[in-house]
Amino acid sequence: MNQRYEKLKQRLERGEIIILDGGIGSEMLRRGVTWEGHKVESEPDAIRSIHEDYIRAGADVISTNTFQLARRSYMNHFADAEHMRHIGAPDLDTRAPILIHEGGKRALEARDLVGRPDVLVAGAMTTLDWCFRPDMAPSLEDMRTEYAETIQAFKDAGSDLMLFETFNSSKEARTALEAARDVGIPAWVGFVCDWKGRLLNSETVHQMHEGLVGVEPDVLLFNCAPVPDIAEALRAFTKEYQRGQRPAFGGYAHVGRFDPPDWMFTDEYPPDRYLKACQEWASVGAQVLGGCCGTTPMHIAALKKGLPQLVTV
Amino acid sequence: MGYESVKDKLARGETVLLDGGIGTEILGRGVYWRCHGIEQHPEVVRQVHVDYRAAGADVLKTDTFQLNRRAYLNLFHGLEHMRRIGPQGLEHKAGRLIQQAVKLAREASNGAGPAGSGGPAVAGVISPLEHCFRPDLTPPLDQCRAEYTELVSEMQSAGVDFILLESMNRVAEAAVAAEAARAAGLPVWVSFVVRENGQVLSREPLVEAVRALEPLGVEVIAVNCAPLEDITLAVAELRKHRAGPIGAWAHIGRYDPPSWKFGFYPRFTGSDRVSPARYLEAARQWKKMGAQVIGGCCGTTPAHIQALRAGL
Numbered sequence: 001m002n003q004r005y006e007k008l009k010q011r012l013e014r015g016e017i018i019i020l021d022g023g024i025g026s027e028m029l030r031r032g033v034t035w036e037g038h039k040v041e042s043e044p045d046a047i048r049s050i051h052e053d054y055i056r057a058g059a060d061v062i063s064t065n066t067f068q069l070a071r072r073s074y075m076n077h078f079a080d081a082e083h084m085r086h087i088g089a090p091d092l093d094t095r096a097p098i099l100i101h102e103g104g105k106r107a108l109e110a111r112d113l114v115g116r117p118d119v120l121v122a123g124a125m126t127t128l129d130w131c132f133r134p135d136m137a138p139s140l141e142d143m144r145t146e147y148a149e150t151i152q153a154f155k156d157a158g159s160d161l162m163l164f165e166t167f168n169s170s171k172e173a174r175t176a177l178e179a180a181r182d183v184g185i186p187a188w189v190g191f192v193c194d195w196k197g198r199l200l201n202s203e204t205v206h207q208m209h210e211g212l213v214g215v216e217p218d219v220l221l222f223n224c225a226p227v228p229d230i231a232e233a234l235r236a237f238t239k240e241y242q243r244g245q246r247p248a249f250g251g252y253a254h255v256g257r258f259d260p261p262d263w264m265f266t267d268e269y270p271p272d273r274y275l276k277a278c279q280e281w282a283s284v285g286a287q288v289l290g291g292c293c294g295t296t297p298m299h300i301a302a303l304k305k306g307l308p309q310l311v312t313v
Numbered sequence: 314m315g316y317e318s319v320k321d322k323l324a325r326g327e328t329v330l331l332d333g334g335i336g337t338e339i340l341g342r343g344v345y346w347r348c349h350g351i352e353q354h355p356e357v358v359r360q361v362h363v364d365y366r367a368a369g370a371d372v373l374k375t376d377t378f379q380l381n382r383r384a385y386l387n388l389f390h391g392l393e394h395m396r397r398i399g400p401q402g403l404e405h406k407a408g409r410l411i412q413q414a415v416k417l418a419r420e421a422s423n424g425a426g427p428a429g430s431g432g433p434a435v436a437g438v439i440s441p442l443e444h445c446f447r448p449d450l451t452p453p454l455d456q457c458r459a460e461y462t463e464l465v466s467e468m469q470s471a472g473v474d475f476i477l478l479e480s481m482n483r484v485a486e487a488a489v490a491a492e493a494a495r496a497a498g499l500p501v502w503v504s505f506v507v508r509e510n511g512q513v514l515s516r517e518p519l520v521e522a523v524r525a526l527e528p529l530g531v532e533v534i535a536v537n538c539a540p541l542e543d544i545t546l547a548v549a550e551l552r553k554h555r556a557g558p559i560g561a562w563a564h565i566g567r568y569d570p571p572s573w574k575f576g577f578y579p580r581f582t583g584s585d586r587v588s589p590a591r592y593l594e595a596a597r598q599w600k601k602m603g604a605q606v607i608g609g610c611c612g613t614t615p616a617h618i619q620a621l622r623a624g625l
Contacts, residue, residue, distance in 0.1 A: 034345045036578070037571040073572035078446050079482075079514050086509055087540060089569035089582050096572065130574050132390045168390075195397055200390050226398065257400045260388050261347055261575035264400050 004120055004160050005186050008060070009218060012248045015310045017282060018219075020252055020290025021054035021062045022300045024124075026263035028065075030296065035261055038065050040103040047103075051110030053297040055119050058304025059290065062110070063124035063163050066103040070150045071096045072128050072138070097153040104157025122163035122188070123154030125176075131166040131192060131224070134201035143172060147179035155185045162187035165292075166224040168200040170211025177215040188288075190221035190252070197232035205236040222251040224292045227269060227277045229253075238284050250288030251281055255295050263293050271302035278303055287311045316474040316500055319371055319434045323532065323558050328600060328625055331372045331562060331608020332365035332433075333618045336579025339376065341614070346578055348406070349376050351413050358414070362421030364615040366433055369622030370608070373422055374438045374477060376414045379577035381464055382407045383442050383452075388575070408467050415471035436502070437473030439464050439490060444577070445480040445506060445538065448515035454489050461493035468499075475500035480538045482506050482514040488525045495530055502606070504535035504560065507547040519547065520554040527557070535560030537610045541587070541595045545602075552603045560606030561599040565592065565613055584612030589620035596621050 011018065029035055033046045040047050051062050074092040078084035084092055091098075100123070107121040128146050129136035138146070151162060162180050164187055167173045173189045180187035191199050191208065198204050203211065212220075222233040230253040237249055255274060257264040269277070278289045289307065291299045322329050336349070338361045344350040350358050362373050385403055389395035395403055415437060422432035442460055443450035451457070465476060476494040478501065481487040487503050494501035503526055506514045513522060519536070526534055534555055536547040544563040551559045566584030596607050607625065609617045 035573065035575075036346065036580075037573070068574065069572050073574065074570065076447075076574065077444065077568070077570040079448060079508075083446065083508070083514070087564070087568050089567045092569075099572070130388070132388065132394065134390075194390070194394065200394070229397075254398070258388075258398050259400045259403070260385065261573070 002160055004118065007118065008120055012218065012287065015287070017307050017309060017311055018060045018288045019058055019300065019303050019307070020288060021059040022291030022295035022297060023254070023263070023293045024050060024063065024065045025067060026256070026293040027296060029263055030265065038069060038099055038103060040065050040099055040106050044106055047106045048110050048113070051107050052114050054300055055110060055114045055116050057297040057300040059119065059300055061120045061122050062107055063122045064103040064107045064157070064159065066100050066124050067126050067165070068131070069096050069099050069103070070125070070128055070146060072146060076129070096150070100150070100153040101157045104154065104159055108158050120160040121158065122161050123157065123159030124163050124165055125150060125154065126164070126166045127168055127172055131168060132200060134168040137169065137172055140175065143175045144179065147176050148183065151180050151183045151185060155183055159185065161185060163190065164188065165190040165221070166192045168192055170199070170203055170208045174212060174215050177212070177217060181215070187217055188219040188221060189217045190223035191233070192224040193222050193229055193233040194225070195229045195232065197229070197236040205233065205240045209240050216247050218247060219288050220247050220249045221288060224254050227253045227255070227274070231277065231281065234281055234284065234286055243285070248287045250286040252290040252292045252295070253277070254292040255299070256293065258293070265294055271299045274299050275302040275306040278307060282307055283312055285311055316434050320500070320532070322371065323605060326605070329371045329606045330369055330618065330621055330625070331560070331606055332370040332374055333609030333613035333615065334564070334579070334611045335361060335374055335376050336378055336577070337581050337584065337611045338614055340579055348410055349380060349414065351376060351410050351417070355413065355417055359417045359421050362418050363424070365618055366421055366424065368615040368618040370433050370618055372436050372608070373418045373433045374436050374479070375418045375473065377411050377438045378479065378579070379440045379445060380407050380410055380414070381442060381460065383460065384576045411467045412471045415468065415473055419472055434474040435472070436475055436477035437468035437471070438477050438479050439468065440478070440480050441482050441486060445482055446514065448482040451483050451486050454485060457486050457489045458493065461490040462496070465493045465497045465499065469497050473499070475502065478503045480504065480506045484513060484515070484517050484522045484525050487522065488529065491526055491529045491531050500532050502533035502535060502560070503531050504537045506538045507536045507543055508539070509543050511543070511546040511550040519550050523551070523554040527555070533558045533560050533606050535562070535606055537562045538564050540564065541592070545595060545598055548599045548602050548604050558605045559603060561604040562608040562610045563595065564611040566611070568611070579611055581612040587612070589617045592617045593620045593624045596625060600625055
């Protein structure tokens with residue numbers, strides 16, 4: 001565990017509120033950088049400046065622009081490895097680790113440029129297959145291999161911790177957490193939830209709790225769902241986990257609508273209204289707060305300004 | 314011209330010239346790939362069709378590859394989740410885009426003249442319900458039947474001349490789709506993605522495809538979306554088992570998808586390494602081997618089709 005993470009952990013133990021960054025992919029779109037890939041390599045300035053803006057807005061932890069980057073993400077477009085090598089671009093096999101490395105670099109550069117060495121860089125990784133499709137999850141054996149390989153790439157890229165976000169089952173989260181432990185990097189988990197406060201594979205928070213016994217992360221989050229849905233999951237969380245026996249927890253909601261391949265921005269939750277939601281979550285003990293797709297540096301600045309220093313419960 | 318004159322050409326043993334890559338050509342003209350370019354840049358989509366017509370194509374493919382309800386639904390946990398976090402009406406978007414795509418191809422076919430004034434036939438392109446390179450994802454056949462019936466009906470009401478089932482990857486799914494087209498009374502062609510060894514991507518031999526499709530009244534059986542030499546091998550294999558019209562169109566360059574699972578993204582890199590002259594050489598071979606419908610798949614351009622028109 002590096003010193004930076006050690007310090008953050010002490011802050012968590014003291015009950016301090018930790019602020020995450022906001023949307024990355026959606027922020028690219030809002031700035032007119034079209035989404036045909038992560039562009040960590042082809043548009044380094046645009047990506048770096050998003051990270052910089054989140055740091056200046058007050059994020060304690062920034063996440064790399066690497067969502068959905070794993071070897072499988074390319075392989076999925078082909079019948080099998082043989083087919084990919086036969087008709088695919090020649091570097092598809094190695095592209096994910098290279099882009100993970102570049103993505104890490106952009107975040108580290110932003111931290112240096114803003115001069116905030118205390119800010120943590122979280123390697124952002126989602127499920128190996130599509131985040132909203134728990135039914136597509138690979139076999140346990142494949143997951144183990146692929147998480148070990150991908151997490152190692154994030155560690156090599158200089159990440160201070162892993163942020164497993166938009167996870168859809170406790171089984172995959174457990175596998176990822178075990179792999180992170182083996183690689184030797186701290187990891188937090190964010191679950192995408194539905195409007196009933198369940199995980200997308202229909203697991204209740206209680207089932208999730210049981211599914212994570214022995215591998216509980218330092219921070220458990222709910223993310224990538226509308227504000228009321230995150231609120232519902234947080235309610236279920238505080239009911240399930242007794243105070244004093246629960247890990248630090250929190251949430252980051254998306255604002256707007258998923259309009260593939262883009263994000264549809266709406267004015268439903270401007271920064272001040274989003275802050276109010278986060279204040280409510282903080283009042284029931286949520287300690288780690290930030291924004292998912294559709295949130296901007298303005299949202300994070302509002303959280304920095306408006307959230308209390310210490311969690312109130 | 315509609316389908317009749319294409320049918321006459323086939324009956325007379327003449328070569329029918331298909332157009333070339335649609336998605337790759339739209340992307341190549343600088344369009345940001347969203348909604349197949351149809352919503353934001355209909356003029357570019359139409360111009361691609363116009364350019365293929367000018368190059369001499371007898372058939373224009375609609376810009377509808379992998380455009381179906383499932384393509385959007387697949388990105389969500391289910392319909393309820395899509396309605397909860399997606400924009401309003403997303404479940405109807407594919408159908409809307411299909412209508413517009415057919416209209417754009419039709420306008421290009423009509424050109425300056427009145428409707429039906431002798432332009433190329435418009436082929437309503439339908440591809441596998443799941444990603445064309447993933448035969449392992451084929452839905453249950455009953456489900457396929459329902460979805461193809463709906464797709465065919467959308468194509469028919471939009472006014473296509475016939476159905477082109479393109480880049481099919483599994484015989485059973487192709488047969489169900491062909492049945493749906495025949496049930497609607499539309500002529501149907503079926504083309505399969507092939508592997509290096511000349512088999513369908515599902516590893517089924519082409520002879521099985523021929524056996525399954527001929528009784529259904531499929532007018533052309535073809536192979537597409539594989540490199541030149543693979544298509545050449547597959548044409549030889551197909552000819553062995555089928556006496557009726559067969560077709561061939563290869564992709565050029567390398568499929569270069571983004572990591573993001575946002576459905577079909579028609580990026581091929583290095584396509585410029587296969588010049589129209591070189592493509593023509595391969596196409597001459599296919600013709601000699603008996604291919605009667607010849608065109609281009611991903612990466613090919615109007616210049617390639619023009620070379621075929623001049624040289625075949």
